[in-house]
Amino acid sequence: MSEVEILEKIKSELNIIEETLKTYLDSQHPFINQVSEYIIFSGGKRIRPLLTVLCAKLFLNENLNNRYLETIYRTSILFEYLHAATLLHDDVVDSAEFRRGRKAARNLWGNQATILVGDYLYAKALRLASLLENPRVMDVITQTTLLMSEGEILQLLNLDNTTLTEAEYEEVIYRKTAVLISACCEVGAILGEAKPNECLLLKNFGKYLGLAFQIIDDLLDYLSEETGKDLGKDFKEGKITLPVIYALQLADTEEKNTLLYLLKTPEVEKKDFETAKKIIEKNQGFIKSKEKAEQYINLAKDCLKELPNNFYKDLLLFISDYLLKRKK
Amino acid sequence: MSEVEILEKIKSELNIIEETLKTYLDSQHPFINQVSEYIIFSGGKRIRPLLTVLCAKLFLNENLNNRYLETIYRTSILFEYLHAATLLHDDVVDSAEFRRGRKAARNLWGNQATILVGDYLYAKALRLASLLENPRVMDVITQTTLLMSEGEILQLLNLDNTTLTEAEYEEVIYRKTAVLISACCEVGAILGEAKPNECLLLKNFGKYLGLAFQIIDDLLDYLSEETGKDLGKDFKEGKITLPVIYALQLADTEEKNTLLYLLKTPEVEKKDFETAKKIIEKNQGFIKSKEKAEQYINLAKDCLKELPNNFYKDLLLFISDYLLKRKK
Secondary structure (H helix, E strand, C coil): CCHHHHHHHHHHHHHHHHHHHHHHCCCCCHHHHHHHHHHHCCCCCCHHHHHHHHHHHCCCCCCCCHHHHHHHHHHHHHHHHHHHHHHHHHHHHCCCCEECCEECHHHHHHHHHHHHHHHHHHHHHHHHHHHCCCHHHHHHHHHHHHHHHHHHHHHHHCCCCCCCCHHHHHHHHHHHHHHHHHHHHHHHHHHCCCCHHHHHHHHHHHHHHHHHHHHHHHHHHHHCHHHHHCCCHHHHHCCCCHHHHHHHHHCCHHHHHHHHHHHHCCCCCHHHHHHHHHHHHHCCHHHHHHHHHHHHHHHHHHHHCCCCCCHHHHHHHHHHHHHHHCCC | CCHHHHHHHHHHHHHHHHHHHHHHCCCCCHHHHHHHHHHHCCCCCCHHHHHHHHHHHCCCCCCCCHHHHHHHHHHHHHHHHHHHHHHHHHHHHCCCCEECCEECHHHHHHHHHHHHHHHHHHHHHHHHHHHCCCHHHHHHHHHHHHHHHHHHHHHHHCCCCCCCCHHHHHHHHHHHHHHHHHHHHHHHHHHCCCCHHHHHHHHHHHHHHHHHHHHHHHHHHHHCHHHHHCCCHHHHHCCCCHHHHHHHHHCCHHHHHHHHHHHHCCCCCHHHHHHHHHHHHHCCHHHHHHHHHHHHHHHHHHHHCCCCCCHHHHHHHHHHHHHHHCCC
C-alpha cells in the first residue's frame, strides 16, 4: 500500500465524515446550528470519527449495503459532537479567549449560550448513539462520558497542584483524551461485528493512541511552529504537563524554582516562555515526553497484530505513526 | 382509599427514593459527591422519580421480585439527576445567588465546578438509563434531553422578549418542565410493561401534569408565602410568565407600560413588586393562570381514565390535585 493510496483513502473518508457532520446538525433553530457549526467546523482533525469508521471497516466486507454504511458514519460523528461539547465547556471553565487560532465561541456568544450549546451537542451525541438501539454501544458511551466528566473535575481540582506526578498526569490525560478515543475504536469494532477479544484489542489500541495523542499535544504546546509565534497555552495557564514533570525530576533547585515561578506567574512574556523551554530542554523534558509517546504508539500498534491484515489495518498503522510525527 | 393511606404510601415511596438517590451517588471522588449531594438533597419534591415509580406500579403485580423493584427505583432517580444537572447549569446561566432558599452551588464552589458537576450528573443519569439495556427507554430519554437543551437555549434567546405570546410561553414551559415529567411517566409505563397505547396515555398525562406544574410554579413566584417575604425570582429577573402575559392582554396602556417598566428595571424594590402584583391581579393574570393550570390538570386526569383502576391510579390522581393546590 503506497502512501499516496493511503492519503487518498483517508481524504475520501474525511470527506464523507465532513458531509455527515453537516447533515446531522439539524436543529430547527438557526442560532443553535450557528454556534454548533462554529465549534464543529473549526479545523478539527476528525481523528475520532475517522477511527470509528476505520475500526468498523477493518472487519467488514467491502460490499456493505449503503444503509449500514450510513449507520457507521452517523455513529462516527457522535464522537466529534461529544468532543465539541467538552471543548465548549472547557473554554468557559478556562475563560479561554481563543480556540484553534480563532476567537473562542464564548467570546462571540457569551458564556451562557456556550454552556447551553455544549449541553445541546452532548444531548445530540447521545441521541445519535441511541438511534443504533444497541445496548453495548450505549454502555461504552455512557461509561465514557461519566469517566470524562469526572476527569474534568479532577483536572480542575489539580489546577494548582505543582507536585503532579507522572501517574496523576496519566490519569488526567486518560480521562481527558484517551477514554474517548478508546471508545471511538471500540464502538467501531462493535459496528464491525468484531469478536469480543477483537473489540477489547481495539479498545486498548484507542487507549494507547489517545495517551500518545495527548502527550504529543502537550509537547506541541511548547514546540509547535504555531506556538513559535506566541506562548504556549498550557504555559500561560500554568498547567503542569509531562515535559514539565520530567524536567522537574532532573532540574537543580534553582531551575526548579525558576520553572515553577514562571509557570505560576499570571503575566508572562515571550522571554519567560523561552527561559522555561530552555530549562525543560536541558532537563530532558521534551525528549523523554517524546519517548513516552513513542512507547504508547508502539503499544497501540501491538494491539493490531492479531487483527485482520487488510487495507484498513494499514490505515490504522499509518495514523498511529502520523499522530506521533505531527507538527501541529 | 383514605387520604391518610395515600399519604402513608407516598411517604414510604419517597423514603425508598431518597435512599436510592444516596446509594447511587457513588463517585470515588469526595468532592464530586459533595457538590452533587448539595444540589440533590436540597429539598426537592422528588415528584419526577415518584411519578416513574407509580406509573410502573400501576401495571405491575404487587408481588414483584426485589430485583425488578430495585431496577424501577434505580431508573426513577435518573430523572432527579437530570433535573439537578439542569438546575446547576441554569444557576450559572442566570448568575443565580440562591436556590431553594440556600446559597446556589455556584456561590459556594464557583461557576467552573458547578458547570462540570452538572455535566457529571447528566452523564450519571444517562449511565443509569443505559444499565436497563432497553432501547425504548434510551430513545425516550435522549429525545427528552435534546428537546430540553434546545429549550434552554430558546429561553435564553427569549429573555428580553416582552411580546412573548401564550403559545411561545407554552413552548418554553413544555421544554423546560413538561418534557421531562412526561418522560418520567412514559418510562414508568415502559418499566411496567404497559401496552403501547397505555404508554402514550401516560406520556400525555405527564405532559399535561408538567405544563400545569410549571404554570403553578410561575404563579407561586408571585403568590407563595415565601415570596411574600421577598420579591419573586422571575420578577427580579424580568422573566415574562403566564400571569404577566394574561395581564398585558387586558391592561390599559398606562398599566402595561408600568408593568413592563418594573419588570425590566434592574434594581426593583418590594413596593415595585407589590405594584406589579396589583396590576396583574386587576387584569386577571393570576386567576386566568390558575384556570389554565386547572384545565391542564383535568386533561392529565382524563388520560388516566382508560388505565387500570387500582391504588396507584388513586395516587396519581391525588398527586395531580396536589400539584394544583400546593402553596410552595
